[in-house]
Amino acid sequence: MTALLEMRAITKTFPGVKALDQVNLIVRQGEIHAICGENGAGKSTLMKVLSGVYPAGSYEGEIHYEGKIAQFRDIRDSEDRGIIIIHQELALVPLLSIAENLFIGNERAKGGVINWQDTFRQTEALLKKVGLKEPPATQVDKLGVGKQQLVEIAKALSKDVRLLILDEPTAALSESDSQALLDLLLELKAQGVTSIIISHKLNEVKRVADSVTVIRDGTTVSTLDARSESITEDRIVRDMVGRDMAHRYPDRPRRAGEMVMEVADWRVWHPDHAERQVIKGVKLNVRAGEVVGIAGLMGSGRTEFAMSLFGHSYGRRISGTVQIHGKPVDTSTVSRAIEAGLAYVTEDRKSLGLILDETIQRNTTLANLGAVSKAGVINEARETEVAESYRAAMRIRTPSVFQKVMNLSGGNQQKVVLSKWLFTEPEVLILDEPTRGIDVGAKYEIYSIINDLSAQGKAVLMISSEMPELLGMCDRIYVMNEGAFVGELPAAEATQERIMSLIVTE
Structure with a gap:
């Protein structure tokens, strides 16, 4: 199989942090390629480099796509070449219809006037491909998360996708919805669509992936080929965390x-x-x-x-x-x-569990401000002391409790949520x-x-x-x-x- 994509020696540095260090990735035409690694390993950063979120010039290394060097200026540039990324947080407009979401920014129009008949006809054809039976006029917020994920894939198909990237596509799905999505990926593979899937669910990776690349601490650890060797979950885990987890x-x-x-x-x-x-x-x-x-x-x-x-x-x-x-x-x-x-750690830490634009310090004490204040005035020294104690106890990986929680990995965000509720005793x-x-x-x-x-x-x-x-x-x-x-x-x-x-x- 020929290589559709080669990322060579990709290095991406943020102030004080090297997020990617000489990462290599080869994705072959028509395969499902899984990328695995711990939170903060660099998986999403690598995909943002690929899709143009981090444009050419902001990183070192080369991207070869369809046999030519590619230098994507932005996400529209990569989409024009058929590279479509679906993020874990879906990018749909809840109050618009399925049809409107599928063609937003890519409207079926002439002279500034949308051709709704053509839009609905094409929507029906795309929904059929992904196995959705809902009418094109259905408002997206009336759909469950599993069906919204399928709408995102239909949207990718409307853009003539050649390389589909899915970031944790089944994280919020039920088991049945997850299986339906994985079956769809296998169908798309049969139709010639190449996919990259980022997932922590190793049983799903093992089920659909032809190749697996493991990234740890911003470097490529291994690339495994399921077509020529047996890939076990234990092997992937060992490469991800650098140790056996019997x-x-x-x-x-x-x-x-x-x-x-x-x-x-x-x-x-x-x-x-x-x-x-x-x-x-x-x-x-x-x-x-x-x-x-x-x-x-x-x-x-x-x-x-x-x-x-x-x-x-x-x-x-x-x-x-x-x-x-x-x-x-x-x-x-x-x-x-x-x-x-009682304390309740919600399933939706980003929307309901944390104030993402606030610091670790402020989030840690949020549910029990009375313990760090007097006469309604917060004692910031005491608040910092509390946050530091939980950072140590929970092993939160951060240079400072004044770091905003939006910049933490998912696992460290969850530790902050736990800290917040444990502080209520x-x-x-x-x-x-x-x-x-x-x-x-x-x-x-x-x-x-x-x-x-x-x-x-x-x-x-x-x-x-x-x-x-x-x-x-x-x-x-x-x-x-x-x-x-x-x-x-x-x-x-x-x-x-x-x-x-x-x-x-x-």
Whole structure:
């Protein structure tokens, strides 16, 4: 197979940091090429160099595309050559239709007048290619994340894509949506479209990738060819983190203590559709030192339950009881929930968990400002002291607590979110998708932090879409389906098969 793309000795330097150091990448025509590495390894920076976000002249090295040296001035320049990048944060306009999103900036128009008949006809053809049956006039915000991802791919196809780059395309998707997307990539490959996929989900990489390039600390560590050798997840992990990880989940003694939280008959109705009950009489308990999981498919009600519990942040007509250490508590507002001893680490750290344009210092103390202020005035020296202590304890990789969190890797951002809530000294820590979008090395660090909290006697409630994560970390697992718990399994009896059996048979 001939090389469609060669990136030779790419070096990219930011003030005080060498993000890429002599990186090499060869992508062959018609293949799916995976790029793996820890957060901060340089994967996204490399793709920004390729797509013209970092223009020619701002880096060292050469890009050879379709046999010729390419010097892209901006992203439109690379798109004109058929290189299309789909970022993890989708670039769709929510209030516009599918058709309008597909051709925005590339309108089907003549003399400044859009030809809607042609636009809708071409939209239908593109949606058929990606397996979407929605009408072209459907507003994008009415679609789920999985379907929005397909709209992004249809948009790429409208631009005559020859090299499709996907950055963590399945990070926010359910298992079924993820499989559908991977199947589509294989179909596009059969049609001659070359793809680069950045992913932390190594089982998906192993399923679809023809080649895998591993980047660590801004340098190319290895390139593996699945067509000529067997590629194992353990081999990729070893190259990513520079060490063997025989145990993905750190060991800890499993000793449940006294009852900390009991929830009974918890019921929640949809915030917009008064007749629709979302949570249906849920009953749950968590003990000191326990990590209790909630398993379920996308839409089963896990996040809705957690948010409604934490300050009634979701839903209407919420009823039921919550007891902490045997005493009824009021969790009807976020401040009351915090006062009662609850903390909630949201699944969407960028939108709901952090103020990205603020510093690590300010984010760390945000949920408990009273502890670093007097008479409404923040003691900045005390705030810095607190942030520094959590930076050390959580091993947050940053030169300073005055660094803005937007500049941190996903794993380090998650540690800042955890620090923020641990500073409130909670009795119960609710973790919603705590390792979403972070690499295996950072995941291990998060797991170790969870185990440390458990050893300190904290009660941890953990929601995850990754069943191996729940099986590896939890003492007990509740199984949720359509707003109700349909089973409870101790760790010794839990398997992926048993969990799925409870979901589909109840």
